[in-house]
Amino acid sequence: MPDPNLPQASFANRNKTDPEERLEFSLLSLVGPALRPLPLWPLQHAANMALRSMVHRQPEVFARLRQLGGACFIVDTIDLPFMMAIWPGIDSPRLILVERRNAPPPAIATIRGKLASFLALIEGKKDGDALFFSRELLIEGDMTAVLYLRNAIDGAEIDIARDLSAGSGFLPKMLNGIFHLHCRAMRQVASAVTDCQRAFAAPLERKLAHHEAALEALQIKIAKLGRDVQKAERRRLG
Amino acid sequence: MRGDGLRGATASLELVCPAGTPAALRAAVTAGADAVYCGFSDATNARNFPGLNFSPDEMRVAIEFAHTRAVKVLIAINTYPQAGKLQLWHQAIDHAAEFGADAVILADMGLLAYAADRHPTLRRHLSVQASASNRESISFFVREFGVKRVVLPRVLTVEEIAELNSEISVETEVFVFGGLCVMAEGRCALSSYVTGQSPNMNGVCSPACAVGYEMRGDEMVSRLGDVTIDIYPAHAPAGYPTICKGQYLVRGERQYLFEEPTSLSALGILPHLQRAGVTAIKIEGRQRGKAYITDVVASFRQAIDTLGHGGEKRAAALAHLTEGGQVTKGAYQKSWR
Known part of the structure; x- marks a missing residue:
């Protein structure tokens, strides 16, 4: 039971996000199921290239991560048929996709969540603490190592599409094309749905704003009355 | 600096924003900060987390970046020096002066004296860690160390802030968003009791090495050292692993003993704070990511620029x-009371 003497928190807006952002996020989650039928080797190849590109473009980030030495992290993407084992602190950082039927290598920490959450986190579009608060990310293991990793990544300017398209050949070009098409489609659908949402929500939002203003005025009055009562009580007690 | 003559007569509140990395500083500047506060990568500041904060070289570059965009940089050196290691804190102040920081945020009287003596032109702000919340205390710091601004503890009402501002001759800065500490800041020993490290001396409420999470089916157990802080049911929102925000068994009943995991948001009352004579408003969260910085700073920028309009709606968008x-x-x- 909460302490009645502590400020009362507002639960009204719990976990509320911008509708457009929420929609884009849910559409991004389709990437996971779309990857399920693919064999692992082209994805492993693409992951290797993307990681090499990141190391090349962000040497200072990986220099910071050297403090982690040979520590391995398991990134458990729950909507994919595989996990990722990553060694970001070694001289040539390494990433291996591990099928779920196989045991992952020993790791210093495991981070679990949907692919969309990881992509947003890596690109700095989502805040790691917020994902943790909302339980979209689950973490087990050495928190010092996890914070090193999180802060180094957040301090970088990572662009996954750019890193996926690094290198030459058919596969990078195809992956980059798929990623761009996917993003464009997401934006278009998001825009259309947001327009519809706004049309429906506008009258309700006006009403809500009116109620919020009235509620705030009442809260201020109640707080003042509470203080007046306390003052009167103190005066009464001398 | 930004805003003087740019934002109009109504926008007099200075927006002070956090940055734990150079990328976060760039995000804060881009999103509309008037000033950014940050610290060095060591125990001299109260957010001494693994992989966070600035090396001296990064700080120099960050200050240059901010200044070319007319944004101030305030350097937090707000822990209390550990015995035998004073040089680290002195060096941080010397670096701040050398790099052209707009102010240092200090709590310790010895450091305030050092800064006033060695770098008299370097502006000194009193950190919230000094927990100065009354006229006598604040006047002492102003008189003895030439403090120009006081960051007030998060324990005062708007009316109390207004009364205080009418009694003192120094700027005040108040927190408006983020982590909420209702303890006597700078004196809290909860973390130290469990882990041997504290925010006051080591810059950490809950040192990462003592934090542990364990999944028990769908439940998540959060621990600091040997103390279980909370057991979150499936999908229930979680909080930071700090002792003050845990649920404990008290007389057989499970309850929050100190405070609930809840964030401060004063977006809806900025006009009240302005009328109370506050100079600057501060966003907590140097440990947070770029996405947090961008969203929160942009929301407060808009709120300041349109003071009094839509605050509650913006607060909802940050929930x-x-x-x-x-x-x-x-x-x-x-x-x-």
Whole structure:
């Protein structure tokens, strides 16, 4: 039971996000199921290239991560048929996709969540603490190592599409094309749905704003009355 | 600096924003900060987390970046020096002066004296860690160390802030968003009791090495050292692993003993704070990511620029970034004593 003497928190807006952002996020989650039928080797190849590109473009980030030495992290993407084992602190950082039927290598920490959450986190579009608060990310293991990793990544300017398209050949070009098409489609659908949402929500939002203003005025009055009562009580007690 | 002559007569509140990395500083500047506060990568500041903060070289570059965009940089050196290691804190102040920081945020009297003596032109702000919340205390720091601004603890009502401002001759800065500490800041020993490290001396509320999470089926157990802080049911919003925000068994009943995991949000009462004579408003969260910085800073920038309009709606839009998924106006509208 909460302490009645502590400020009362507002639960009204719990976990509320911008509708457009929420929609884009849910559409991004389709990437996971779309990857399920693919064999692992082209994805492993693409992951290797993307990681090499990141190391090349962000040497200072990986220099910071050297403090982690040979520590391995398991990134458990729950909507994919595989996990990722990553060694970001070694001289040539390494990433291996591990099928779920196989045991992952020993790791210093495991981070679990949907692919969309990881992509947003890596690109700095989502805040790691917020994902943790909302339980979209689950973490087990050495928190010092996890914070090193999180802060180094957040301090970088990572662009996954750019890193996926690094290198030459058919596969990078195809992956980059798929990623761009996917993003464009997401934006278009998001825009259309947001327009519809706004049309429906506008009258309700006006009403809500009116109620919020009235509620705030009442809260201020109640707080003042509470203080007046306390003052009167103190005066009464001398 | 930004805003003087740019934002109009109504926008007099200075927006002070956090940055834990150079990328976060760039995000804060781009999103509309008037000033950014940050610290060096060591125990001299109260957010000494693994992989966070600035090396001296990064700080120099960050200050240059901010200044070319007319944004101030305030350097937090706000822990209390450990015996035998004073040089580290002195060096931080010397670096701040050398790099052209706009102010240092200090709590320790010895450091305030050092800064006033060695770098008299370097502006000195009194950190919230000094927990100065009355006229006598603040006047002492102003008189003895030439402090120009006081960051007030998060325990005062708006009326108390207004009264205080009428009695002192120094700028005040108040927290308006983020982590809510209702303890006597700078004196809290909860973390130290469990882990041997504290925010006051080591710059950490809960040192990462002592934090542990364990999944028990769908439940998540959060621990600091040997103390279980909370057991979160499936999908329930979580909070930081700090002792003050845990649930404990008290006389057989499970309850929050100190405070709930809740974030402060004063977006809806900025006009009240302005009328109370506050100079600057501060966003907590140097440990947070770029996405948090961008969203929160942009929302407060808009709120300042349109003071008094749409604050509650903007606060709702930031709810997804809050601890425990909850917000409160905290002590600003407290009804308890």
